[in-house]
Amino acid sequence: xxxxxxxxxxxxxxxxxxxxxxxxxxxxxxxxxxxxxxxxxxxxxxxxxxxxxxxxxxxxxxxxxxxxxxxxxxxxxxxxxxxxxxxxxxxxxxxxxxxxxxxxxxxxxxxxxxxxxxxxxxxxxxxxxxxxxxxxxxxxxxxxxxxxxxxxxxxxxxxxxxxxxxxxxxxxxxxxxxxxxxxxxxxxxxxxxxxxxxxxxxxxxxxxxxxxxxxxxxxxxxxxxxxxxxxxxxxxxxxxxxxxxxxxxxxxxxxxxxxxxxxxxxxxxxxxxxxxxxxxxxxxxxxxxxxxxxxxxxxxxxxxxxxxxxxxxxxxxxxxxxxxxxxxxxxxxxxxxxxxxxxxxxxxxxxxxxxxxxxxxxxxxxxxxxxxxxxxxxxxxxxxxxxxxxxxxxxxxxx
Amino acid sequence: xxxxxxxxxxxxxxxxxxxxxxxxxxxxxxxxxxxxxxxxxxxxxxxxxxxxxxxxxxxxxxxxxxxxxxxxxxxxxxxxxxxxxxxxxxxxxxxxxxxxxxxxxxxxxxxxxxxxxxxxxxxxxxxxxxxxxxxxxxxxxxxxxxxxxxxxxxxxxxxxxxxxxxxxxxxxxxxxxxxxxxxxxxxxxxxxxxxxxxxxxxxxxxxxxxxxxxxxxxxxxxxxxxxxxxxxxxxxxxxxxxxxxxxxxxxxxxxxxxxxxxxxxxxxxxxxxxxxxxxxxxxxxxxxxxxxxxxxxxxxxxxxxxxxxxxxxxxxxxxxxxxxxxxxxxxxxxxxxxxxxxxxxxxxxxxxxxxxxxxxxxxxxxxxxxxxxxxxxxxxxxxxxxxxxxxxxxxxxxx
Numbered sequence: 001x002x003x004x005x006x007x008x009x010x011x012x013x014x015x016x017x018x019x020x021x022x023x024x025x026x027x028x029x030x031x032x033x034x035x036x037x038x039x040x041x042x043x044x045x046x047x048x049x050x051x052x053x054x055x056x057x058x059x060x061x062x063x064x065x066x067x068x069x070x071x072x073x074x075x076x077x078x079x080x081x082x083x084x085x086x087x088x089x090x091x092x093x094x095x096x097x098x099x100x101x102x103x104x105x106x107x108x109x110x111x112x113x114x115x116x117x118x119x120x121x122x123x124x125x126x127x128x129x130x131x132x133x134x135x136x137x138x139x140x141x142x143x144x145x146x147x148x149x150x151x152x153x154x155x156x157x158x159x160x161x162x163x164x165x166x167x168x169x170x171x172x173x174x175x176x177x178x179x180x181x182x183x184x185x186x187x188x189x190x191x192x193x194x195x196x197x198x199x200x201x202x203x204x205x206x207x208x209x210x211x212x213x214x215x216x217x218x219x220x221x222x223x224x225x226x227x228x229x230x231x232x233x234x235x236x237x238x239x240x241x242x243x244x245x246x247x248x249x250x251x252x253x254x255x256x257x258x259x260x261x262x263x264x265x266x267x268x269x270x271x272x273x274x275x276x277x278x279x280x281x282x283x284x285x286x287x288x289x290x291x292x293x294x295x296x297x298x299x300x301x302x303x304x305x306x307x308x309x310x311x312x313x314x315x316x317x318x319x320x321x322x323x324x325x326x327x328x329x330x331x332x333x334x335x336x337x338x339x340x341x342x343x344x345x346x347x348x349x350x351x352x353x354x355x356x357x358x359x360x361x362x363x364x365x366x367x368x369x370x371x372x373x374x375x376x377x378x379x380x381x382x383x384x385x386x387x388x389x390x391x392x393x394x395x396x397x398x399x
Numbered sequence: 400x401x402x403x404x405x406x407x408x409x410x411x412x413x414x415x416x417x418x419x420x421x422x423x424x425x426x427x428x429x430x431x432x433x434x435x436x437x438x439x440x441x442x443x444x445x446x447x448x449x450x451x452x453x454x455x456x457x458x459x460x461x462x463x464x465x466x467x468x469x470x471x472x473x474x475x476x477x478x479x480x481x482x483x484x485x486x487x488x489x490x491x492x493x494x495x496x497x498x499x500x501x502x503x504x505x506x507x508x509x510x511x512x513x514x515x516x517x518x519x520x521x522x523x524x525x526x527x528x529x530x531x532x533x534x535x536x537x538x539x540x541x542x543x544x545x546x547x548x549x550x551x552x553x554x555x556x557x558x559x560x561x562x563x564x565x566x567x568x569x570x571x572x573x574x575x576x577x578x579x580x581x582x583x584x585x586x587x588x589x590x591x592x593x594x595x596x597x598x599x600x601x602x603x604x605x606x607x608x609x610x611x612x613x614x615x616x617x618x619x620x621x622x623x624x625x626x627x628x629x630x631x632x633x634x635x636x637x638x639x640x641x642x643x644x645x646x647x648x649x650x651x652x653x654x655x656x657x658x659x660x661x662x663x664x665x666x667x668x669x670x671x672x673x674x675x676x677x678x679x680x681x682x683x684x685x686x687x688x689x690x691x692x693x694x695x696x697x698x699x700x701x702x703x704x705x706x707x708x709x710x711x712x713x714x715x716x717x718x719x720x721x722x723x724x725x726x727x728x729x730x731x732x733x734x735x736x737x738x739x740x741x742x743x744x745x746x747x748x749x750x751x752x753x754x755x756x757x758x759x760x761x762x763x764x765x766x767x768x769x770x771x772x773x774x775x776x777x778x779x780x781x782x783x784x785x786x787x788x789x790x791x792x793x794x795x796x797x798x
Contacts, residue, residue, distance in 0.1 A: 040660060058668030061685075062659040065696070068689045155554040158567030158696075161660030167566070168557030191700040194707055260461040261439060261560030269457030286460075290467045297464070297557075301590040308593055 008098025011110075011119035013037050017079040018044050026074030027188060031127040031181065034120045036113075037080040038087060039064045039130060040161040048163050049085040049113070051096050052272035064161025066130065066172055066189060073188045078126050081116025085278045086263060087132060087165045089113055090140050090340050091327065095275035099329075104146040105368035108326035111141030114173070118145040121175040128176040128185050134165045135255060136347030138173030139359050139373065144326035146361040146369030148182045148392075149175045150385065153378040154354030157189050166258035169251075169351055179392035179399050182358070183385040194379035197314035199387050202227060202234035208319035208346050211244055216320050216370045219363035223372050226394050227318065234318065237310070244345030247303070251348040254296030256285040276333060300352045307353040311377035316387065319346065321359040321371035349375065356381040358388040362395055407497025410509075410518035412436050416478040417443050425473030426587055430580065433519045433528040435512075436479040437486060438463045439560040447562050448484040448512070450495050451671035463560025465529065465571055465588060472587040477525050480515025484677045485662060486531060486564045488512055489539050489739050490726065494674035498728075503545040504767035507725035510540030513572070517544040520574040527575040527584050533564045534654060535746030537572030538758050538772065543725035545760040545768030547581045547791075548574045549784065552777040553753030556588050565657035568650075568750055578791035578798050581757070582784040593778035596713035598786050601626060601633035607718035607745050610643055615719050615769045618762035622771050625793050626717065633717065636709070643744025646702070650747040653695030655684040675732060699751045706752040710776035715786065718745065720758040720770035748774065755780040757787040761794060 007014035012034065018041060022029065037047045040060035047054040063071075071077065082097050084090075092115030093099045100119040102110040110119045114131025118141030121129050131138045133151040142149025151173045164170050172189070176182040204224075209217060228234055240247050259282070266272075267282055274282065311317070323346055327339050350357040355378055359371035374391070376384040393399045406413035411433065417440060421428065436446045439459030446453040462470075470476065481496050483489075491514030492498045499518040501509035509518045513530025517540030520528050530537045532550040541548025550572045563569050571588070575581040603623075608616060627633055639646050658681070665671075666681055673681065710716070722745055726738050749756040754777055758770035773790070775783040792798045 040664065058664050061663035061667035062656075063689075064660050065656055065692065068656075069693060069696075072689060072693055155567075158657060160566045160657035167559045168554075192704050194704075195711065257461075257464055257467075258557060258559035261463050264460035265439065265457050268460035290462075290471065293464065294468060294471055297468070305591050305593075312594065 009101045011081050011100040011116035011123065011125065012079040013047060013082060014097055018077065019079065020071060020077040022071045022074045022076040024074070026072060027184060028070060029074030031075045032078045033070060033075045034079050034081045034117055034126045034129040035067055035077065036083050036117045036131045038083055038132060038163040039067050041067060041080070046163060049083040049087070049094055050272055050274070052270055053086070056270050060161070062161060065158055066162070069188055081120055081129060084113035084115060085274055087113040087134060087137055088259065088278050088281050090136055090343065091336055092141060093275065093277070102145055102326060105326055108328050108368050109144065111144030111326055113137040114141050118142055118147055118149070118175050121147045121177050124177065128174055128181050131173045131175060132162060133171050133173040134169045135251060135344055135351050138175065139321050139347055139357055140343060142175055142359040142361070143321035143371030144369065147175045147177055148179055148361060148388070149173060149359045150182060150186065151350060151357045152190060152381045153356045156191060156381055164262050166255040167262065168258060169255050177398055179389040179397060183389050186382060186385045190381050193382045196377065196380055199314050199316050199376060199380065199383050200231050201315055202231045203237045203310070203315050203317050204234040205239050205317050205319040206236050207238045207240050207244055208349070211342065211346060212320045212323040215365035216323060216325065219365040219370050220320055220372050223362040223395055224318070227391065230391065230394060239307070239310070239317070239349055247348040247352060248341060248345040250296040250299040251344065251352050253288060253292040254300060256288040257290065257293035260285040260288060277336070304353050307355060308377065317349070317375035319373055321373040322346070325366050325368035325370055354378050356384050358384055360388055360392060360397065362397065408500045410480050410499040410515035410522065410524065411478040412446060412481060413496055417476065418478065419470060419476040421470045421473045421475040423473070425471060426583060427469060428473030430474045430526040431477045432469060432474045433478050433480045433516055433525045434466055434476065435482045435516045435530045437482055437531060437562040438466050438529060440466060440479070445562060448482040448486065448493055449671055449673070451669055452485070455669050459560070461560060464557055465561070468587055480519055480528060483512035483514060484673055486512040486533060486536055487658065487677050487680050489535055489742065490735055491540060492674065492676070501544055501725060504725055507727050507767050508543065510543030510725055512536040513540050517541055517546055517548070517574050520546045520576050523576065527573055527580050530572045530574060531561060532570050532572040533568045534650060534743055534750050537574065538720050538746055538756055539742060541574055541758040541760070542720035542770030543768060546574045546576055547578055547760060547787070548572060548758045549581060549585065550749060550756045551589060551780045552755045555590060555780055563661050565654040566661065567657060568654050576797055578788040578796060582788050585781060585784045589780050592781045595776065595779055598713050598715050598775060598779065598782050599630050600714055601630045602636045602714050602716050603633040604638050604716050604718040605635050606637045606639050606643055607748070610741065610745060611719045611722040614764035615722060615724065618764040618769050619719055619771050622761040622794055623717070626790065629790065629793060638706070638709070638716070638748055646747040646751060647740060647744040649695040649698040650743065650751055652687060652691040653699060655687040656689065656692035659684040659687060676735070703752050706754060707776065716774040718772055720772040721745070724765050724767035724769055753777050755783050757783055759787060759791060759796060761796065
């Protein structure tokens with residue numbers, strides 16, 4: 001598949017591939033990885049998915065510490081991958097460089113914004129890849145492309161040398177085809193877990209399950225049974241009595257204000273061309289009512305406290321990563337928006353609360369992959385990765 | 400004093416003062432504040448202490464959420480304040496715009512990098528002011544200028560719309576002349592505290608006290624007695640058996656790598672002119688050995704775990720904010736560097752571990768102010784501010 005792939009279909013940025021050999025030994029020796037083109041690599045441009053960004057910013061003078069850590073741990077860089085423009089979108093579309101084909105469902109979007117990183121892993125071109133996640137940009141493409149993905153606890157890993165979209169939401173994140181590789185990368189990048197009890201019990205998040213389409217729920221039924229055999233019967237909770245729509249709305253307002261605070265000056269100064277959807281989102285960010293953003297931030301505080309209390313004893317939330325499989329490539333902008341809103345009500349759970357979330361590629365619905373998410377208390381990332389690896393073995397997924 | 404002050408001596412950026420009225424009511428109504436000139440205010444340039452930065456970056460298109468929150472809470476903006484160039488320095492010197500006079504010790508440096516914000520509060524020109532802190536840039540000027548200051552838990556408050564120096568270390572922070580104002584600002588900006596026990600006991604950090612000059616220790620003796628009357632006799636601990644020098648060195652290496660990852664591309668592309676000290680620090684950041692930076696990050700993980708264990712039960716660290724009073728204006732670069740290294744061994748405690756630290760203006764040594772710091776577990780910022788307010792009342796400081 002990669003050989004026949006054109007640059008426009010492929011996951012990597014067009015042009016010569018950026019390759020750097022890793023250290024000769026280390027915990028990731030022998031593994032190949034790719035990085036989303038919003039991480040700096042010294043001497044190379046950081047394109048951030050938009051030609052005007054690439055044109056108006058100098059080549060990176062330094063390599064992001066995250067990338068340096070991976071190289072030092074022995075992994076070799078195999079290229080930079082496409083991203084949605086300024087990471088502001090969830091389908092994975094990029095009209096400038098081409099939308100990467102979803103190897104697991106070629107008639108559907110790969111998911112974004114870390115589209116190229118997810119697709120490169122799904123196509124078997126690299127062992128793992130770095131993405132980033134503000135509102136679902138790792139979790140959604142992991143689900144759509146049928147690979148493992150993690151959004152770590154907010155703040156656990158430095159984003160120095162990586163372009164941001166909303167600093168109080170942004171996290172790095174990574175994809176892998178095998179659960180053990182997902183965990184090994186975590187052992188290199190993550191700080192030690194905070195003290196805490198063993199993980200469990202399982203909490204089945206009713207509001208997120210009700211939000212999913214039947215085909216997704218059916219695809220996840222068998223994996224849930226396996227999970228319950230391991231952990232005992234799941235308890236059932238609602239995390240958002242105000243509705244997932246409200247979570248999404250608060251997330252959207254607070255995040256849009258940060259997006260404009262972060263990128264607005266560049267947008268105003270350069271007047272970049274944007275593809276469909278991205279343009280509208282920046283226009284909305286620019287017009288965001290500060291009172292709505294403040295209400296979003298106030299809601300976030302309360303929601304964080306609620307989730308902290310719920311998860312302090314070790315409980316693990318479980319729900320469909322995305323309520324629907326990847327939209328088809330021919331989906332209208334309105335259909336894409338509907339999927340976006342429905343999905344972000346779910347991704348906002350970990351997004352607002354800063355929680356670590358691992359998506360496991362457990363099933364298929366409507367001919368496309370769907371992921372199952374496990375979410376733990378902030379700071380329990382390593383324990384969560386261990387759990388995901390154990391669960392993958394039980395489910396017969398690649399370990 | 401302010402009337403006779405020239406722009407070069409004053410705490411504010413030269414030129415017309417940026418003023419914005421706050422909302423008519425709210426918890427901070429009636430208070431005036433200033434912001435360090437690294438926070439964006441829509442329509443105004445963000446100078447970041449360096450004329451080449453101001454020249455090569457467009458005026459801000461959006462206002463930083465932190466500033467919006469303060470305006471919405473009723474506080475009125477009275478101006479933007481000087482900062483050390485790119486926030487990379489601790490004395491408070493700025494050769495381009497002039498070093499703000501330290502109102503509490505006019506023959507000495509005001510401390511930095513948030514020099515103008517501390518000086519504006521110390522001069523009584525505003526009720527509070529926003530600074531930022533990567534390696535001591537709020538705590539040091541609070542101590543030097545004799546005002547209250549807080550560096551909150553890392554990650555507690557969004558830095559969207561603020562220029563960064565090392566994202567995994569950077570925090571906002573603020574100064575106030577009165578303890579109650581320091582706390583009221585926290586009630587607007589900080590999320591709710593995580594669950595945790597009441598604060599106490601006191602832990603007197605021997606390594607930081609031994610590091611201080613005798614005049615500082617003498618100045619803080621009486622306040623310590625008051626503290627012990629309130630909390631019971633302090634226990635004594637060493638937080639850094641490897642030495643404060645080692646803390647500083649690990650901090651310096653990890654932070655320099657981030658500084659270069661964050662700002663190196665701009666430095667390389669623009670070739671800015673820098674004042675003394677700043678130039679050398681960027682040269683060192685550029686040349687930082689990635690293995691040393693990685694060792695610094697690895698050390699940080701262990702240190703964070705150590706401090707988490709020490710503080711989980713509610714313990715509060717107490718030590719001199721700065722081991723020496725502000726250096727005199729005529730101090731040589733070598734003398735300044737010696738103070739810098741000695742001070743940063745102490746500021747690295749909260750800096751590496753991401754802990755909240757409040758500095759109280761409790762005494763004077765060698766004719767200049769010295770501060771006493773209280774440090775709690777991450778996420779206990781509000782409890783710490785309450786404690787500082789109570790303590791200020793007992794000590795007869797402005798409440």
